[in-house]
Amino acid sequence: MIQQILPPAVAVADTTADLLDSPVFPEEEPYLADSVEHRRREFVTTRRCARTAMTALGVPPAAVGSGPKGEPEWPAGVTGSMTHCDGYRAAALSHSREFHSIGIDAERHEPLPDELVTYITGPDERAHLRELERGHPAVHWATVLFSAKETVYKAWYPLARRWLGFRDARLTFDPDAGTYTARLLVPGPVVDGVRVAWFTGHWAVRDGLVLTAIAVRRAR
Known part of the structure; x- marks a missing residue:
């Protein structure tokens, strides 16, 4: 599903079912120590998806560890992102x-608790959400915004190697084009000799899911 909002050069593998027969590489076993069952399901299945995407790229399947902030540790020459939600x-x-970095996120298309909306947004974003809700009431816009901010962080971290808070980027959405812009409110990393001031991404709602994606292409 999420392939539809990513460039063709990005290899995607996804599933709506857990793939528990997938092997776990020895290097990955420490990350599963004392894991509860649902965590193991997420870990094993997303890494199966990652190795399927590696094969599509012509890259030998490899272990995918986790860095200090939980970020995936990809094999040399590869960048990417993983996501999981219920189903x-x-x-x-x-x-x-x-590409310098890729960020993807998926969430169930359900309302977001009011207290979480307040925590992740600024006043101008809440006004933007109200405007979007008036024009397109069938979409849970706060959930779309939450997912998009998760994607912004996943695209940001490999470039900046530092934290980006929910309120450190101001998001606006184009409901007709299925795109969004994230304007950074903190100094961005320098990429291809230019300081990053914003990210642009795509979003979609389908089959009960919110899907968001960003791909930061290298300069030609």
């Missing part, structure tokens, strides 16, 4: 010569 797991990978 959906996915991985999106590319050659790092094509």
Whole structure:
């Protein structure tokens, strides 16, 4: 599903079912120590998706560890992102010569608690959400925004290697084009000799899911 909002050069593998017969690489076993069952299901299935995407890229399947902030540790020459929510797991990978970073996220298309909306947004974003809700009431816009902010962080971290808070980027959505812009409110990393001031991404709602994606392409 999420392939539809990513560039063709990005390899995607996704599933709506857990793939528990998938092997776990020895290097990954420490991350599963004392894991509860649902965590193991997420871990094993997303890494199966990641290795399927590696194969599509012509990259030998490899272990995917986790860094200090929980970020995936990809094999050399690869960049990507993984996501999981109830009923959906996915991985999106590319050659790092094509993209600096990729961020994907999936959430159930359900209302977000009011207290969480207040925590992740600024006043101008809440006004934007109210405007979107008036024009397109069938969409749970706060959940779309939450998912998009998760994607922004996943695209940001490999470039900046530092934290980005929910309120450190101001998001606006184009409901007709299925796109969004994240304007950074903190200094961004320098990429291809230019300081990043914003990210642009795509979003979609289908089959009970919110899907968001960003792919930061390398300069030609």
